[in-house]
Amino acid sequence: MSKIIVYEHRNFKGISREFTSSVPNLVAENFNNCISSLKVIGNPWVVYQHINYNGAQYVYEEGDDPSLERNDLSSSLELVTEDLTNPQITLYEHENYQGRSLVLTTETKLTYGLFNDMASCHKVQRGAWVLYQHPNRKGAQMVARASRDVANYGWFHGRVSHARPLNPGKATIKAEILWGQKKGQTRSITIDSLCGLNHGDHEQSFSTELAKEYEVSFTDRFNFKNSTEIKSGMSFSIDISPIKAEWNLSLSNTFTVENGTSSTRTERKKIQISLPTKIPPHTKLTINVLRKELDVKVPIKMTIQRGSQSSVELGEYRCQAGNSIIAEYKEERI
The missing domain is CATH 2.60.20.10 (Crystallins)
Incomplete structure (x- = not known):
């Protein structure tokens, strides 16, 4: 929301007032001819010398002004509501x-x-x-x-x-996750195996261990449409805790988005596998080390607000994770 905060003294000191809509008469607000500093958030404001938007006028865009050129000479304030993107x-x-x-x-x-x-x-x-x-x-x-x-x-x-x-205020972005339209799939990939054989007629003791490190990775990315209004340097956050909870992922609860960037994290995970001490006769025991890989896509509705103007566009959050490693045991007769 666009707003102006006006202060009685310079450097934002003294009594203050906050307005989100035009004020034709500061006398009615008990704040006439006493503004010496101000802060603007969103679209610009016009400060007038007299009531009802008359007299000398000065424009203030988004930012802080600790000392006004004409202090204590303001009797009305007007919010600029026009679309300022294509003047x-x-x-x-x-x-x-x-x-x-x-x-x-x-x-x-x-x-x-x-x-x-x-x-x-x-x-x-x-x-x-x-x-x-x-x-x-x-x-x-x-x-x-x-x-x-x-x-x-x-x-x-x-x-x-x-x-x-005049320049519009800085854009703010509100992201709404369309969970009902998410798409996700998982698959298992064999990354290692260990085999124990018993060709005899009697049960045999067989004990060994496999202790290795495997590389796992997380990739978060956000895809914008080609004609996105979101420029480089503008960022916003998405709450991805539902994905984290549903697939038991080791992710933070939020993903910060900036146009043109993605986030990839790679780490090594150590797993230790022990074979059973007994293998039945004429049996082949195979242990497969599996990495479960997840690929989730969720559409995101973005509302871009610039002062009093807003627009909506869709993007897509995508998470690819291969951080779950398990051991699968399988017995076969030989």
Whole structure:
């Protein structure tokens, strides 16, 4: 959830308030003209000098601001709710969307081109933007938002020298495991064997031991769809304790997922096998050392939240484990 936490004093000290929706009048919240620092989580917020979203405006994106440029001069707060993932704005030379135009999709210093101090109005096709009076994000600001076209800048006419789109808050990912759709299979592979023979007519004593180490492995991986919105560096965790319990695996309860990575662990396991002391006459006793291998696939529903916008996509968690080693005894007449 997007929210803003505002503080009475700098460095997040003094009385504080937390808001998750726009506040047209901080007087009603007993917090008027007293904000000196703030923290933003999720989508950006616009802080206004006067009530009802009027007067000078300043935008704050996700992060901490221990000292505001204009402290103790805030009377309303507005949450930016637009989809900020694919911004576009058109600036016009004259009022009422006349004259030359310039379409922007990325941050731009207009001082590097022919449209510096030329704009008189704008239309925002997507996202939300900040227009600055001076280069390098300096001077007076105007927030430009989709569905809020401005046909006349008034005093801001011919003063725009810098424009930038607002960034969405960091994405959060909620993973839901679709256990009812899991698929799993096991198989046994012979990795060693030991044989004892009694060709005589009488029962024979036969005692020996096999003590060896065998390699076992665990592999966890997560497959994303090719067009996933989850970028490198974004991570989330999956609770895999049901898999651990159902197949008796030596795994942690959670698997942390990051796009492009997988987790493989290999270890050696020692097993000691003793033959029985008696073998019946005309009998072949075979001991097979078996490794049980498991392959489980479970679909995962991922809800990706960026500020007020969310999307859903499916991925797949896969666990391959060969950590269970057993001995199988078999007698045959000879």
